[in-house]
Amino acid sequence: MTEKELISQLQGLKQIKPRQDWVVLIKKQILEGEIIEPKTSFFSQMLSVFRFNYRPAFAVLTIAVLFGLFGFSQNSLPGDFFYPLKKMSERSQALFVSEGEKSIINLELANKRLEELTEIAQTNQTKKLAPAINEFQASISEATKNLVKINATGSVPGSIKGIVEETQKLKENKQKAEALGIVIGNMEDLDNAIIQQIEIQLKVWKETPLTEEEKNLLTEAENYYQEKDYYQASLSSEELWKSYSVRVK
Amino acid sequence: MANLKKAFSEIYDQNIDRIYRFVYLKVNSREVAEDLASEAFLKCWECFKRGDNIDNHSAFLYQIARNLVIDHYRNKGKAQLISTEDTPVIIDPKDNLEERAFLNSDIEQIKAVLADLKDDYQNVIIWHYLDDLPIQQVAQKLDKSEDNTRVLLHRALKSLREKINKQVKEA
Numbered sequence: 001m002t003e004k005e006l007i008s009q010l011q012g013l014k015q016i017k018p019r020q021d022w023v024v025l026i027k028k029q030i031l032e033g034e035i036i037e038p039k040t041s042f043f044s045q046m047l048s049v050f051r052f053n054y055r056p057a058f059a060v061l062t063i064a065v066l067f068g069l070f071g072f073s074q075n076s077l078p079g080d081f082f083y084p085l086k087k088m089s090e091r092s093q094a095l096f097v098s099e100g101e102k103s104i105i106n107l108e109l110a111n112k113r114l115e116e117l118t119e120i121a122q123t124n125q126t127k128k129l130a131p132a133i134n135e136f137q138a139s140i141s142e143a144t145k146n147l148v149k150i151n152a153t154g155s156v157p158g159s160i161k162g163i164v165e166e167t168q169k170l171k172e173n174k175q176k177a178e179a180l181g182i183v184i185g186n187m188e189d190l191d192n193a194i195i196q197q198i199e200i201q202l203k204v205w206k207e208t209p210l211t212e213e214e215k216n217l218l219t220e221a222e223n224y225y226q227e228k229d230y231y232q233a234s235l236s237s238e239e240l241w242k243s244y245s246v247r248v249k
Numbered sequence: 250m251a252n253l254k255k256a257f258s259e260i261y262d263q264n265i266d267r268i269y270r271f272v273y274l275k276v277n278s279r280e281v282a283e284d285l286a287s288e289a290f291l292k293c294w295e296c297f298k299r300g301d302n303i304d305n306h307s308a309f310l311y312q313i314a315r316n317l318v319i320d321h322y323r324n325k326g327k328a329q330l331i332s333t334e335d336t337p338v339i340i341d342p343k344d345n346l347e348e349r350a351f352l353n354s355d356i357e358q359i360k361a362v363l364a365d366l367k368d369d370y371q372n373v374i375i376w377h378y379l380d381d382l383p384i385q386q387v388a389q390k391l392d393k394s395e396d397n398t399r400v401l402l403h404r405a406l407k408s409l410r411e412k413i414n415k416q417v418k419e420a
Contacts, residue, residue, distance in 0.1 A: 006410050010378045012356045013363070018269040018283065026287045027261050030294050031254050 077116050078135045079128035100157040103150065106143035107166035113139045114173040114184075121180045133184055140190055147193035156200045158241035164234040167194060198230055201237050214243050257297050260306045261290060267380050268310050274375060275318045277364050285321060289313040308390050315372070362412045370405035377402055 073082035073089070090109055113136040120128045147163075150156055157163075167190065177184060202225060205218050221236035268289055273282035292313050296303060303309045363371060369391075376382045376390060388398040 001410055001413060003406060003410070006406060006413070007378060009356065009359045010363075010374060010409075013270070013274065013360060014379055015356075016270045016273055016360075017266055018286070019279075022283055023265055026283075026290065027258065027265075029287075030261070030291055031258065 077120060077125070077128055078113075078131040079125075100150065103143065103146050103157075104162040104166060106139065106146050107163060107170060110136065110139040110143050111166060111170055111173055114170065114177055117182060117184070118173065118177045118180065121177065121182050129182070133182070136184060140187055144190045144193050147190070147197060151193060151196050151200060156197050156204075158201070158245065159238050160194070160197055160201070160234050161238040163194060163197070164231050167191075168231060195230060198225060198233055198237065202233075205237070205240060208244070210240075210244070211247070214240055217243070253298060257294055260293070260297075260310075264307055264310050265290070267307075268314050270379065271311065271375055272314050272318060274360065274363055275371060276321060277360070281321065285314065285317045288317055305389075311376075311390060315368075358413065358416065359409075362409060362416065365412060366405065366408055369401060370408055373398065373402050374405050374409065 073085035076083045076086050090112070113132070117129075117132040117136050120132050167187075170187065170190075174184065174187070202218070202222055205221075210218060217236050217240040221233045221240065224230070224233035224236060265286070269282055269286045272285045272289070273279065276282055276285065289310055293303075293306065293310050296309075297306075363374065366374070373387060373391070376387045377384065382390075384395050384398050384402070387402075388395045391398055391401070393401070
């Protein structure tokens, strides 16, 4: 590659620009409410007039239709026509939350998928079995991916009791489904991601100045961890987090 | 205050695209770039309001942005415990299909290789070739002579080309 070609490619990076709505929002936030709109083209100004005049009627109609459809879709199962709407409304819960909260939501959704799968098996809806199994496996994969990403940042939640409780529930529901003869694979990757999170927690606690009582809780958590009782380890760690976070507030 | 806001508004408009792009090319994540760039402008505004003596607002913003990027990577490597609500939002560039579609594969490649260069090389390339700053201004930002800046730019391009050629050979 010649220098000229290289420079030409570099200049292609000039197309990297921030989102216009973000640019306007940040300016407004910094200057405390003063909005100075960016210049818009004649076409986009005409379009905004059109939207302004006709928006209310379209908005009301659209909202009414969507409410109806979303409400109707809540009882749908994998393979049903409106099932994607149900999933869309579930995903919206995870839109404005932190990654830690998203972990818990993902596991709750995985439990829902498992409950749907169990219902399908109990009612002999054989055509829906395969889509339901796929949905469950996809939800486990999403939950695992999210936990792995959090672990990679090093900033793990001090409290993972919610995550461990949902995982316990998942294992119980999985046993029920397997008792009906459904083969849904293992959750080894999810387990490993949770174990890793506990490991990171314990490592950070060891490097943190603690009171005597907190040190005892840490020892308790470490002992449970060594015994592979990760649920109890998470409970001890939860107590430690509560004590520590109250103390340092 | 109204005059201050108007003056800062002009500084903002002149620099927002460049500071965002500067940060984005170093962190390779739109969400992180938005956070750090907005923080840079907020810090600059605080100094502006206080009446701090800032000779060159553009250079000042770049300096803040550089420091924020350094802090970002320093914190990223450090394990810490935080409340569940405060866990960061993570953007995985591999998941961002919209951005990948937007930038074609050649540009994706050069973006990735640029992010891999050392900080000085990245800066001199971004300032001269993307922000179109003349060598004199780049030299001022780096606090080097113009001759040394030209040498640095030459080495930066050489390093970039070597990395790209290496990638092409490995592909």
